[in-house]
Amino acid sequence: MTKLEKLIELxxxxxxxxxxxxxxxxxxxxxxxxxxNSIGLLYMALAVEENFGVKFNNDDFTNIRTVNDxxxxxxxxx
Amino acid sequence: MTWTSSLPRMGDIVRVKVRFYHHYGIxxxxxxxxxxxxxxxxxxxxxxxxxxxxxxxxxxxxxxxxTARLSVAEKVKRFSxxxxxxxxxxxxGETGYNILHNNCxxxxxxxxxxxxxxxxxxxxxxxxxxxxxx
Numbered sequence: 001m002t003k004l005e006k007l008i009e010l011x012x013x014x015x016x017x018x019x020x021x022x023x024x025x026x027x028x029x030x031x032x033x034x035x036x037n038s039i040g041l042l043y044m045a046l047a048v049e050e051n052f053g054v055k056f057n058n059d060d061f062t063n064i065r066t067v068n069d070x071x072x073x074x075x076x077x078x
Numbered sequence: 079m080t081w082t083s084s085l086p087r088m089g090d091i092v093r094v095k096v097r098f099y100h101h102y103g104i105x106x107x108x109x110x111x112x113x114x115x116x117x118x119x120x121x122x123x124x125x126x127x128x129x130x131x132x133x134x135x136x137x138x139x140x141x142x143x144x145t146a147r148l149s150v151a152e153k154v155k156r157f158s159x160x161x162x163x164x165x166x167x168x169x170x171g172e173t174g175y176n177i178l179h180n181n182c183x184x185x186x187x188x189x190x191x192x193x194x195x196x197x198x199x200x201x202x203x204x205x206x207x208x209x210x211x212x
């Protein structure tokens with residue numbers, strides 16, 4: 001399973017059908033396309049931290065806009 | 079810890095509901111609430127969020143005040159109100175806010191119990207772990 005697939009599976013688990021994971025790609029925007037509000041972003045960040053062993057800092061909440069940005073964070077490129 | 083509408087005293091943890099979460103502060107008197115950030119930090123660069131002193135009305139921002147009622151065990155463990163006041167005021171101006179790892183709830187728990195903890199973040203983590211472990 002690729003990291004993108006693993007991330008999509010995580011979104012599906014955490015948000016339990018509230019977002020349409022079938023349409024998620026790397027370019028998918030977290031706020032505009034997935035309609036994540038502040039609490040959704042918090043859940044997303046904690047879920048990624050728990051499952052991928054990364055830690056979100058303040059700049060991440062400003063800079064991470066798309067699924068690709070989350071992947072870059074996971075891969076240590078942010 | 080439970081929450082009441084009773085009037086706070088010096089060194090008490092106070093909170094106010096803001097949308098889906100609570101904003102926390104240390105009450106010293108009606109003119110002096112020490113808080114990490116404001117009730118609503120939307121649009122504020124996290125680098126600019128600092129420990130600050132405001133009056134109670136600014137802290138509440140139109141919301142309703144809740145005062146922490148500590149359990150017997152928590153009362154035994156907490157610092158004295160005077161020490162809490164000293165700790166809180168000594169940190170005015172401090173930055174480094176992070177909603178997950180260093181938020182307003184962490185701040186009040188450090189000032190009262192010497193413990194870096196956020197019940198809100200911990201409960202969301204637990205919820206996520208439960209979902210992922212199903």
